[in-house]
Each structure stands twice: as C-alpha cells, then as structure tokens.
Amino acid sequence: NAGVTQTPKFRVLKTGQSMTLLCAQDMNHEYMYWYRQDPGMGLRLIHYSVGEGTTAKGEVPDGYNVSRLKKQNFLLGLESAAPSQTSVYFCASSLTERQPQHFGDGTRLSIL
Amino acid sequence: AQRVTQPEKLLSVFKGAPVELKCNYSYSGSPELFWYVQYSRQRLQLLLRHISRESIKGFTADLNKGETSFHLKKPFAQEEDSAMYYCALKDYGQNFVFGPGTRLSVLP
Numbered sequence: 001n002a003g004v005t006q007t008p009k010f011r012v013l014k015t016g017q018s019m020t021l022l023c024a025q026d027m028n029h030e031y032m033y034w035y036r037q038d039p040g041m042g043l044r045l046i047h048y049s050v051g052e053g054t055t056a057k058g059e060v061p062d063g064y065n066v067s068r069l070k071k072q073n074f075l076l077g078l079e080s081a082a083p084s085q086t087s088v089y090f091c092a093s094s095l096t097e098r099q100p101q102h103f104g105d106g107t108r109l110s111i112l
Numbered sequence: 113a114q115r116v117t118q119p120e121k122l123l124s125v126f127k128g129a130p131v132e133l134k135c136n137y138s139y140s141g142s143p144e145l146f147w148y149v150q151y152s153r154q155r156l157q158l159l160l161r162h163i164s165r166e167s168i169k170g171f172t173a174d175l176n177k178g179e180t181s182f183h184l185k186k187p188f189a190q191e192e193d194s195a196m197y198y199c200a201l202k203d204y205g206q207n208f209v210f211g212p213g214t215r216l217s218v219l220p
Contacts, residue, residue, distance in 0.1 A: 003155075031206070033208070035208075035210075040121075040212050041212055042211050042212040042213055043156075043198070043200075043208075043210040044210070045209070056206065059207060059209070090156065097202075097206060100158035101158065102155075103155045104155065105155055
C-alpha cells in the first residue's frame with residue numbers, strides 16, 4: 001500500500017542543471033498536486049492536475065513545468081535550476097477536489 | 113489574494129492542559145478550511161475539515177466567518193498530539209493555500 005511515492009528523496013544540483021521529480025500514486029486519484037515548502041512559509045502550490053493530460057498553474061509556477069501523461073504519474077521539471085528553487089517538494093493526490101489530499105514523503109532539493 | 117496566517121510558530125503546553133492553535137485567513141469568497149498534521153517521521157495528513165463538523169482525536173475547529181478564523185482546539189492535550197499543524201484554505205478553484213504551520217509540543 002504505497003499511496004503517494006516521490007523519487008528521488010534527496011538531490012543536489014548545480015545552478016543551470018535540469019532535473020525531473022517523479023510522483024506516483026496507486027490510488028487511482030484524479031487530482032495531483034506539487035507543492036514546495038520553505039521555512040516559515042508553509043506549503044505553496046506550484047502546479048496541479050485535475051486529470052490525465054491536464055495541468056494548471058498554482059501560486060508559484062515560474063521556473064517549473066509539469067506533465068501528466070499517465071493518470072498515476074505527475075512529473076515536476078526544473079529546466080534550469082536556480083538557488084531560489086532550493087526547497088522541500090511535496091506531491092499530493094486526491095480522488096476528487098473535495099476529498100482529502102494524500103501526501104508523499106517529500107523530496108529535499110538543494111541547488112548550489 | 114487569499115492568505116492563511118498562523119501566528120504561533122511554536123506552542124508548548126503541559127499534558128492535560130487545553131490547547132488552541134490559531135488560524136486566520138483572508139479570502140473574499142466562501143472558503144473551505146482544513147487542518148493538516150504532520151507527526152514526527154510521518155507524512156502530512158488531513159486532520160479535519162470545517163464542512164465535516166467532526167471531532168478527530170479530540171480536536172475540533174469552528175469556522176468563524178466574522179472573525180475569519182478557524183482555530184483548532186482540544187480540551188485536554190496528550191503527549192502524542194505533539195506535531196506540526198498546518199491550517200489550509202481551498203478557494204473556489206483548485207488552489208490550496210497553506211499557513212506556515214505551528215509546532216505543538218505537549219510536555220509531560
């Protein structure tokens with residue numbers, strides 16, 4: 001019973017490098033979300049998806065891209081990493097917009 | 113833009129004492145409010161939501177639209193309640209806004 005799985009758990013990048021964070025859920029949820037968590041600021045929504053093939057911008061989308069090619073996966077991409085993107089990234093999913101969100105363990109990303 | 117504030121970064125109470133974690137929000141419409149909790153070494157999880165009007169683990173929260181607050185309360189704190197608590201607001205669309213969180217420490 002994995003729920004929401006995020007890979008990798010940790011990553012260190014150099015400024016300008018690119019990478020993709022993977023979020024996978026095995027609950028057949030329609031909605032998926034990517035958040036970043038920074039000290040003293042809580043979680044901020046980056047992008048979200050209301051179903052396979054659809055994505056939308058959240059509160060802080062700049063510098064990130066996402067894709068939802070398969071219902072169970074929601075990818076978060078950084079095309080050119082910047083130190084300001086150093087953060088802990090959380091993925092979440094929910095069955096519908098009114099159902100509780102289930103969170104992953106988070107990915108700690110450091111940009112040097 | 114909608115905002116969620118939690119004025120206390122850290123709240124320490126003794127076991128058996130009442131606890132209240134404050135949450136205030138700003139939103140022009142009718143929001144949905146939630147409390148999420150993260151226990152040590154566990155994932156963030158939903159504690160309760162205002163539309164359910166339920167008590168979970170002895171916690172309750174009432175939405176006060178006049179004061180734009182959604183404070184979380186428990187009459188008798190337990191040591192296992194020690195955790196990080198986040199208040200969150202969902203707007204008319206799909207946007208969720210989380211507060212900065214309050215760390216509750218229940219002392220023996």
